[in-house]
Amino acid sequence: MPSERQSVPRICDYEGSDYQQRFWEQGERQYEDQTEAIAIRRLLPKSGKLLLEVGAGAGRNTPRYQGYERVVLMDYSTTQLAQAQEFLGDSERYIYVAADVYRLPFVDGLFDAATMIRVLHHMTDAPKALAQIRQTLGPKAIFLLEYANKLNFKAIARYLLGRQAWSPFQHEPVEFIELNFNFHPRAVRGWLHSLGFAIQRQITVSHFRVGWLKRNVPLRLLVALDALFQYSGAFWQLTPSVFVRAQANNKVPAAEAGSFFKCPSCGAALPEVRKNYLDCGECDSRWGFENGIYNFKEPQKSS
Numbered sequence: 001m002p003s004e005r006q007s008v009p010r011i012c013d014y015e016g017s018d019y020q021q022r023f024w025e026q027g028e029r030q031y032e033d034q035t036e037a038i039a040i041r042r043l044l045p046k047s048g049k050l051l052l053e054v055g056a057g058a059g060r061n062t063p064r065y066q067g068y069e070r071v072v073l074m075d076y077s078t079t080q081l082a083q084a085q086e087f088l089g090d091s092e093r094y095i096y097v098a099a100d101v102y103r104l105p106f107v108d109g110l111f112d113a114a115t116m117i118r119v120l121h122h123m124t125d126a127p128k129a130l131a132q133i134r135q136t137l138g139p140k141a142i143f144l145l146e147y148a149n150k151l152n153f154k155a156i157a158r159y160l161l162g163r164q165a166w167s168p169f170q171h172e173p174v175e176f177i178e179l180n181f182n183f184h185p186r187a188v189r190g191w192l193h194s195l196g197f198a199i200q201r202q203i204t205v206s207h208f209r210v211g212w213l214k215r216n217v218p219l220r221l222l223v224a225l226d227a228l229f230q231y232s233g234a235f236w237q238l239t240p241s242v243f244v245r246a247q248a249n250n251k252v253p254a255a256e257a258g259s260f261f262k263c264p265s266c267g268a269a270l271p272e273v274r275k276n277y278l279d280c281g282e283c284d285s286r287w288g289f290e291n292g293i294y295n296f297k298e299p300q301k302s303s
């Protein structure tokens with residue numbers, strides 16, 4: 001259910017959602033899942049220290065980040081994170097953080113890599129979300145972004161045949177269902193450039209996302225064909241899903257050793273967790289830590 005909050009963009013709230021089961025496990029989406037895995041393997045550096053997974057959901061992609069010493073699974077939904085804990089099992093490598101991408105609770109320059117897959121399409125204010133992520137990335141950090149592309153074959157055909165009102169050629173996002181947006185590749189690249197990212201590679205994914213093909217062509221063949229076609233993303237992007245590998249410039253210095261969380265209310269660095277709380281010394285906000293999940297959605301107490 002979408003929630004309305006003052007002065008912050010609307011949020012697509014997955015609290016209590018069975019998304020992982022309904023969409024992935026019962027939804028015949030092995031083709032999409034496997035082609036995404038290939039894109040991640042091709043684009044993300046194999047190893048690193050600390051990776052931020054924005055909108056991690058139930059952790060579907062997290063096992064694909066094996067080469068990273070630690071992974072922060074960040075999501076607005078605590079129930080998605082609880083599912084991720086169950087799926088990934090007990091491990092010191094994972095840090096679970098419930099937070100809003102528009103108010104991230106991490107000190108500047110903390111991460112050396114970040115991914116955001118199937119999440120931008122819920123952003124009412126995509127540039128604001130991207131700017132928040134940018135601040136958490138240190139010099140030369142890699143950001144792997146997947147977005148839903150409005151300039152895809154099907155949308156172009158439907159528009160030209162007069163079966164769709166919105167134009168896939170215009171640069172502004174289209175909200176085709178409430179809180180579900182498709183973006184124009186030029187707009188996404190423009191936002192990334194203006195935030196100080198250099199775009200290193202683009203890969204197009206899901207060239208054959210057509211029910212008939214998925215039912216009639218063997219999965220392995222369809223995935224292999226998609227893997228081949230993914231390289232065409234360097235020249236044009238006409239698929240429903242696009243992956244971009246972007247590198248942060250040097251503007252945000254690396255975080256000081258030992259610092260990690262900041263208060264999402266006032267921005268002050270937070271001390272270590274004590275008695276299941278993180279107390280902000282500046283604004284008196286109290287943030288919880290329960291069942292292995294840091295919760296930065298709403299402060300538990302204010303002055």
Ligand SMILES: C[S@@+](CC[C@H](N)C(=O)[O-])C[C@H]1O[C@@H](n2cnc3c(N)ncnc32)[C@H](O)[C@@H]1O
Binds near residue numbers: 013061
């Ligand atoms: C479609 S799911 C994708 C989950 C996962 N990335 C995957 O590909 O399986 C979108 C996720 O984005 C999260 N999300 C949506 N709005 C958010 C926000 N403002 N801040 C943090 N997470 C958000 C949702 O809770 C949900 O888990």
